[in-house]
Amino acid sequence: MRIHFNLNGKAIAVDAPVGTSALSLLRDYLGLKGTKEGCGIGECGACAIEVDGKAVNACLMFAAQLDGRTVLTVEGLETPSGLHPIQEAFRDHHAVQCGYCTPGLLMSTHALLAEKPHPDHDDINTAISGHLCRCTGYKNIVSAIEAAGKNPGGKN
Amino acid sequence: MTNHYKQVGHSIPKIGITERLTGAPVFSADINLRNPLILRVLRSRRHHARIRSIDTTAARTIDGVVAIFTAKDIPGKNAHGIINKDQPLLMGDKVRSLSDPVALVAAKTDTAARKALDRIKVDYDDLPAVFTPEDAMAPDAPAIHDKGNILFTRKIKRGDPETAFKACAVVVEKTYRTTRIEHAFLEPDAGAGYVDDDGTLVIFASTQNPHYDHQAVVSILGLEKDRVRIIQTATGGGFGSKLDLNVQGFIGLALYHLKQPVRMIYSREESFLATAKRHPLTMTLKTGADKQGRLIATRATIICDTGAYASYGIPVASRSAVHATGPYEIEHVDIESHCVYTNNPFSGAMRGFGTPQMAIAHESQMDLIAAQLDIDPLEIRKINALSVGSVTSTGQKLTASVGIGECLDRLGPYYEQARNEWLKEGDIPYRKKGIGIGGMWYGIGNTGTKNPSTAKIKLTPDGRLTLYTGAADIGQGSSTVLAQIAAEVLGITAESLHLVVADTQRTTSAGATSASRQTYISGNAVHIAATACASALIAEAAALLDLPASALVLSDGNVIEAAGSTRRVDFARLASRLLEKKKPLEWHGVFDPDTTALDPETGQGVPYATYAYAAQLVLLSVDTLTGEVFVEKVFAAHDVGKAIHPENVIGQICGGVVMGLGFALMEEYTPEETDSLKDYHVPTCADLPDIVPIIVEAPEPTGPFGAKGVGEPALIPTAPAVINALAHALGKRIYQLPASLEKVLAVSIETGHYGPKEA
Numbered sequence A: 001m002r003i004h005f006n007l008n009g010k011a012i013a014v015d016a017p018v019g020t021s022a023l024s025l026l027r028d029y030l031g032l033k034g035t036k037e038g039c040g041i042g043e044c045g046a047c048a049i050e051v052d053g054k055a056v057n058a059c060l061m062f063a064a065q066l067d068g069r070t071v072l073t074v075e076g077l078e079t080p081s082g083l084h085p086i087q088e089a090f091r092d093h094h095a096v097q098c099g100y101c102t103p104g105l106l107m108s109t110h111a112l113l114a115e116k117p118h119p120d121h122d123d124i125n126t127a128i129s130g131h132l133c134r135c136t137g138y139k140n141i142v143s144a145i146e147a148a149g150k151n152p153g154g155k156n
Numbered sequence B: 001m002t003n004h005y006k007q008v009g010h011s012i013p014k015i016g017i018t019e020r021l022t023g024a025p026v027f028s029a030d031i032n033l034r035n036p037l038i039l040r041v042l043r044s045r046r047h048h049a050r051i052r053s054i055d056t057t058a059a060r061t062i063d064g065v066v067a068i069f070t071a072k073d074i075p076g077k078n079a080h081g082i083i084n085k086d087q088p089l090l091m092g093d094k095v096r097s098l099s100d101p102v103a104l105v106a107a108k109t110d111t112a113a114r115k116a117l118d119r120i121k122v123d124y125d126d127l128p129a130v131f132t133p134e135d136a137m138a139p140d141a142p143a144i145h146d147k148g149n150i151l152f153t154r155k156i157k158r159g160d161p162e163t164a165f166k167a168c169a170v171v172v173e174k175t176y177r178t179t180r181i182e183h184a185f186l187e188p189d190a191g192a193g194y195v196d197d198d199g200t201l202v203i204f205a206s207t208q209n210p211h212y213d214h215q216a217v218v219s220i221l222g223l224e225k226d227r228v229r230i231i232q233t234a235t236g237g238g239f240g241s242k243l244d245l246n247v248q249g250f251i252g253l254a255l256y257h258l259k260q261p262v263r264m265i266y267s268r269e270e271s272f273l274a275t276a277k278r279h280p281l282t283m284t285l286k287t288g289a290d291k292q293g294r295l296i297a298t299r300a301t302i303i304c305d306t307g308a309y310a311s312y313g314i315p316v317a318s319r320s321a322v323h324a325t326g327p328y329e330i331e332h333v334d335i336e337s338h339c340v341y342t343n344n345p346f347s348g349a350m351r352g353f354g355t356p357q358m359a360i361a362h363e364s365q366m367d368l369i370a371a372q373l374d375i376d377p378l379e380i381r382k383i384n385a386l387s388v389g390s391v392t393s394t395g396q397k398l399t400a401s402v403g404i405g406e407c408l409d410r411l412g413p414y415y416e417q418a419r420n421e422w423l424k425e426g427d428i429p430y431r432k433k434g435i436g437i438g439g440m441w442y443g444i445g446n447t448g449t450k451n452p453s454t455a456k457i458k459l460t461p462d463g464r465l466t467l468y469t470g471a472a473d474i475g476q477g478s479s480t481v482l483a484q485i486a487a488e489v490l491g492i493t494a495e496s497l498h499l500v501v502a503d504t505q506r507t508t509s510a511g512a513t514s515a516s517r518q519t520y521i522s523g524n525a526v527h528i529a530a531t532a533c534a535s536a537l538i539a540e541a542a543a544l545l546d547l548p549a550s551a552l553v554l555s556d557g558n559v560i561e562a563a564g565s566t567r568r569v570d571f572a573r574l575a576s577r578l579l580e581k582k583k584p585l586e587w588h589g590v591f592d593p594d595t596t597a598l599d600p601e602t603g604q605g606v607p608y609a610t611y612a613y614a615a616q617l618v619l620l621s622v623d624t625l626t627g628e629v630f631v632e633k634v635f636a637a638h639d640v641g642k643a644i645h646p647e648n649v650i651g652q653i654c655g656g657v658v659m660g661l662g663f664a665l666m667e668e669y670t671p672e673e674t675d676s677l678k679d680y681h682v683p684t685c686a687d688l689p690d691i692v693p694i695i696v697e698a699p700e701p702t703g704p705f706g707a708k709g710v711g712e713p714a715l716i717p718t719a720p721a722v723i724n725a726l727a728h729a730l731g732k733r734i735y736q737l738p739a740s741l742e743k744v745l746a747v748s749i750e751t752g753h754y755g756p757k758e759a
């Protein structure tokens, strides 16, 4: 089965067997290891990617469902001038400990800010309610997202 | 307070942060290998049974299956375990719990590997099984291991509690129980490996203790030490579970026989089923106090269910006994802690080694005694808090860095405010508010045993410095902290220091990332190595500049005159001078905390060189109609000695508090029922209270820059504070964790809070 889609700004075509998950397509067929598997059943958010501007769990999607769509993964966040402002906010607010939950959270934050550039506390809670982080206790993650929302252009 | 340090005390960006933010392939499951074989393990799914035969013939015929190994394929000693080598890598004669591995499959695809698991036929004779320590200790109980079912007993005896109880104004005796808890780190166990050109088995693993993994794999395979190399990859949390040998042994066995790249990743379900759990503890405490609220005597009986294998059972039993008094001075003690085998999933290390369980008991006792004597809960803790000069239950005299009093003092204003204002604000129908305090102490490092760490600093001829440390950073930030310590001593920035971390071929052992020991113990080893390097550089510069060594300091890659003249010499120049003199450009540090073994009969001795202290205050409300608990605020005061990286300390506190809420209110592992993140609930951001971290620094004279540790202490006071707050809210105490919705609702009904109120 051949799937065509836009991945991190580039049109690509890739072959994968029917039944392949979007997560496996990214990791195993395209070699993009930034998207993580934490549970495989939609309970942890480690595999979140952005599809047509919405954050989704890649473990619950078939690769075939990506056909014709626009997909953003953590590998596509960085800009030519360096880290994306969201990544900077996560760094500056010490929102990363082990970092296994981080790529998924960055993608949900990206989708949130695209929809609501200045989210309030409830918006943030809703956006990350499907994500588990066992290290940070969420506090710094929420602060990082708040900061990214206040300052979408990043530093200065 | 001004910070005159340039590195220490500053929250620099964490080392390794960019890789994690950009999704670089740094975790074990991400490592790029050429066509790795996939490994899967067949697990017994029986509680206790003799293995009659294992037939792999049919499974071998499956397309894509490359090899299947059983116990007889293990070339060395088929046994692992950090202290007791009681856990076979693959079971030979019998299985003792549901997740016991019996066969290892290597296949070209995961599908083939999984099919093979279904086709392996194992013939078992079931044996009687026991699931409670009480049953396991009965005289006619089936023997789970040849040596019997009692693994270990720790006794601590001091003074004469029986006589002392008679003189007490109040004596409280209660039994407390905690349940099995899953670590639920976000990265399921994973590893990979290949065989190097020279025949070395190279194993990448998500681990907390690469040097232990190395020893274990070498022994299982019967190889020379230098034939195995363990490299810790980025590790997605561990919390104690990744101290055990999980995938490493299987990867080693497959590499040994097949000599081709392999990968092994546990599914989340397998990670639940097959890795250690927090020990369930049953704790009976009898505590007596005088009229003024001073604790006089305590008697504690502690039973730890270690499941089918010892893992860290002995340290848990030992540590829970030592910490049974809580951070309070009690003259007369009689403590016994037993660790018992059962056919339950094995229990091991989890953030705190029994201390979080113990704190539920000693902190509940404090509130019960306070209530009987009509003393304020904060006050009774202050009255009894350990201080410099106190003697602990093991007879250790505390000589410095005892911050529990200050932690309690720092909570004071919040506590007053909560009682006088918060409690009275906004009367919501069917809501009951409660305030609770939890205190704790925690010995840094292993209990009364040697637990050294080593480190090395190397200087290149062009003047660059490298720190070699075996300490596994599992997300808590040890690499950053160790780099800050070295950089401070060496007068450079942590960012400019090159790091080689947790690779058994390149670094010497730093011991386990456990027991909150890396900052204090490895931090000291690093400090010693860096100091030796700095002294050598200064001595060389002194000769060159013709100045006394005492007039020189290190700054920005130079040795300079402290007084601020322009006289300086850079590290490259010093390196070449040292080289000319044929001096080695590396310096080593070793540190082993000053402890003594505990006496087997009385438990007297010095189990730890230093202790961390903490107290937390929890404000919550209970919906008396549903049993739902809303934790609104947590004030968390932690004496860490010195915060080398304040934001890391805060990160540990916040993470610990939230994990503690899970322990208190929702988490309970039941094998085969809660083997997924759907069925086993951990806190989400919806459960996040307002957390106020308070860093207390009672400097530890033997610590690097005064530092102790915080990783485990962060979690310990939370659950007892919640339990105490619930008792305050409802007027009745819960003695068995978790305080789930059902249990809280039951208490609400019993106490008459449930149901319509009379007008």
Ligand code: FES
Pocket: A036, A037, A038, A039, A040, A041, A042, A043, A044, A045, A046, A047, A048, A057, A058, A059, A060
């Ligand atoms: S891996 Fe997709 S939600 Fe957990």
Ligand code: FES
Pocket: A095, A096, A097, A098, A099, A100, A101, A102, A132, A133, A134, A135, A136, B186, B236, B237, B475
């Ligand atoms: S940082 Fe480890 S799970 Fe979030």
